[in-house]
Amino acid sequence: MVDKQIGIHDANTSAKSSEKSGEKTPDLVKSGVGVLDKAALILDTLEKGPCSLSQLVNDTGLARPTTHRLAIALERHRFIARDQQGRFTVGARFAELATVAGEDRLLTSAEPILQTLLERTGESAQIYRRQGDQRVCIAAVERASGLRDSIPVGAMLSMEAGSAAHILLAWEDSEHMHQGLRRAQFTAQTLNTVRRRGWSESINEREKGVCSVSAPIRNASGHVIAAISISGPVDRMGISPGRHYAPLVMKAGKYLSDAMARV
Known part of the structure; x- marks a missing residue:
């Protein structure tokens, strides 16, 4: 009582x-x-x-x-x-957490796609997701020999440079996009271009002598949850890597987006 x-x-x-x-x-x-x-x-x-x-x-x-x-x-x-x-x-944080929750499903689909991307481009391939103010590599395959951009699974990279950072920031809401641009080595115009064409490239931005090409991976709701990339030396990939590799990277990103939509 x-x-x-x-x-x-x-x-x-x-x-x-x-x-x-x-x-x-x-x-x-x-x-x-x-x-x-x-x-x-x-x-x-x-x-x-x-x-x-x-x-x-x-x-x-x-x-x-x-x-x-x-x-x-x-x-x-x-x-x-x-x-x-x-x-x-x-906000976007929910999409990031959903990515973590569904990461096993994404990685199951990603492994053969990354391997195919490596075989067709000859360059190392990775998948990144955003984690706060950084991006983390959640899957990767590397060239067996020769010069390569070696990024192990679990590596934390800055959101301030690199084509994957462009992808992970380009579809953010305006306030967080502008916050991310404050310290970035790229501009709002870069992100406008990324949204318009659906892919990104960077040359000597994250590291001198290294370039990369990235495309978005989306969930069933259309939110960008990760970026798929290839990276390698500028001497081999050239000063306009997107011209040669963007169609293949975009196709890989679309395949994984479709796979996530079917879950």
């Missing part, structure tokens, strides 16, 4: 506190961590489509200061983004 009375007292206290702040009592899934429950409620609401701050307040029943504070915090962690109208939307 005492436990029940305490529970009722706590609920009444919480309700009175909400009334004093002007906040409606929303129908939250209770985890015992109030701020997490409210953040989840905001994300559940954004799952239905983009929302202005006023719409979020109305749909969640949370107080405006609470909604704004949590939305900005979630935006900083890239779980929330902004569209061109400034509305809140689900």
